[in-house]
Amino acid sequence: MTAKFWGVRGSIPSPGVTTTRYGGNTPCVSLHLPGEPILVFDAGTGIRDLGKALAASKEEIFIVLTHAHWDHIQGFPFFAPLYQPNREIAMFPTFFGATTVCGMCQRLKAAGDKTMVCPLLAQMDGIHFPVRSEHIQSRTRCITEEEMSYLHSRGLNISKIAANHPGGSFGYKVEADGKSFVYLTDNELEPPYQKTTDFDGFVKFCWQADVLIHDAQYLEQDMPLKHGWGHSLVTQACDLALKAEVKHLILYHHDPDRADYELDWIQEDARRKLGEQKPHVPCTVAFEGLSIAI
Ligand SMILES: [Zn+2]
Numbered sequence: 001m002t003a004k005f006w007g008v009r010g011s012i013p014s015p016g017v018t019t020t021r022y023g024g025n026t027p028c029v030s031l032h033l034p035g036e037p038i039l040v041f042d043a044g045t046g047i048r049d050l051g052k053a054l055a056a057s058k059e060e061i062f063i064v065l066t067h068a069h070w071d072h073i074q075g076f077p078f079f080a081p082l083y084q085p086n087r088e089i090a091m092f093p094t095f096f097g098a099t100t101v102c103g104m105c106q107r108l109k110a111a112g113d114k115t116m117v118c119p120l121l122a123q124m125d126g127i128h129f130p131v132r133s134e135h136i137q138s139r140t141r142c143i144t145e146e147e148m149s150y151l152h153s154r155g156l157n158i159s160k161i162a163a164n165h166p167g168g169s170f171g172y173k174v175e176a177d178g179k180s181f182v183y184l185t186d187n188e189l190e191p192p193y194q195k196t197t198d199f200d201g202f203v204k205f206c207w208q209a210d211v212l213i214h215d216a217q218y219l220e221q222d223m224p225l226k227h228g229w230g231h232s233l234v235t236q237a238c239d240l241a242l243k244a245e246v247k248h249l250i251l252y253h254h255d256p257d258r259a260d261y262e263l264d265w266i267q268e269d270a271r272r273k274l275g276e277q278k279p280h281v282p283c284t285v286a287f288e289g290l291s292i293a294i
């Protein structure tokens with residue numbers, strides 16, 4: 001498996017002179033497995049560059065969403081493969097109820113069709129984006145029911161876990177050839193509200209993962225103001241990586257106000273603290289363009 005990072009920033013795109021090295025695009029990570037469809041986790045603004053990279057290929061694309069907050073869907077209308085005739089794109093928004101699906105979804109659902117359009121397409125309504133979803137040339141379909149069974153039937157060993165996040169969010173684990181990859185962003189490990197999953201549940205889910213990508217938006221000095229906003233402290237992500245004995249921790253979903261030099265400092269500090277532990281966990285602060293062979 002190879003994981004590639006196209007957007008690593010949380011909340012809102014943050015271009016500017018202070019974010020040039022780590023990047024200002026919102027979440028998007030692609031996972032490439034030989035002979036399988038390309039898995040794309042989240043469709044933040046980073047997906048635009050991924051689309052350009054995929055435009056010359058023909059592979060089927062699976063877009064797996066953690067949730068539908070803006071920073072996870074806004075890049076989708078700019079994803080070049082959407083406009084390629086006959087390109088196969090399946091979307092897995094996973095949990096959206098009737099209140100968040102668009103009129104087209106509701107009509108299809110009423111007709112008993114399990115293939116529905118989803119919030120990714122619902123934003124392409126002519127009001128929020130000029131191109132309407134019905135003018136997309138690719139063969140897009142949205143799978144919102146029994147999506148895990150569908151992915152399993154396509155040969156992917158994938159599982160999900162409910163995260164602690166206002167409005168809900170999910171994390172995913174993909175296993176292949178004895179290796180495991182976990183994508184767990186927009187997760188507040190120690191929230192003030194009732195937990196959907198407790199710390200031990202995450203330890204179990206991430207147990208000895210080869211790569212854990214985890215939300216690390218905040219520092220102690222951001223608290224108590226941002227406690228309850230749905231994101232974790234860097235130290236909490238490190239704690240999870242240690243307890244779960246993961247083999248490589250990637251800190252992700254950076255605060256839009258975090259400058260490059262601060263992210264350098266965060267990486268140095270996290271590496272120093274993790275280095276004092278046994279077993280030691282390697283740690284990288286995610287940046288756009290990062291590619292990891294798993
Ligand atoms: Zn987010």
Ligand SMILES: [Zn+2]
Pocket residue numbers: 067069165169186230
């Ligand atoms: Zn969110």
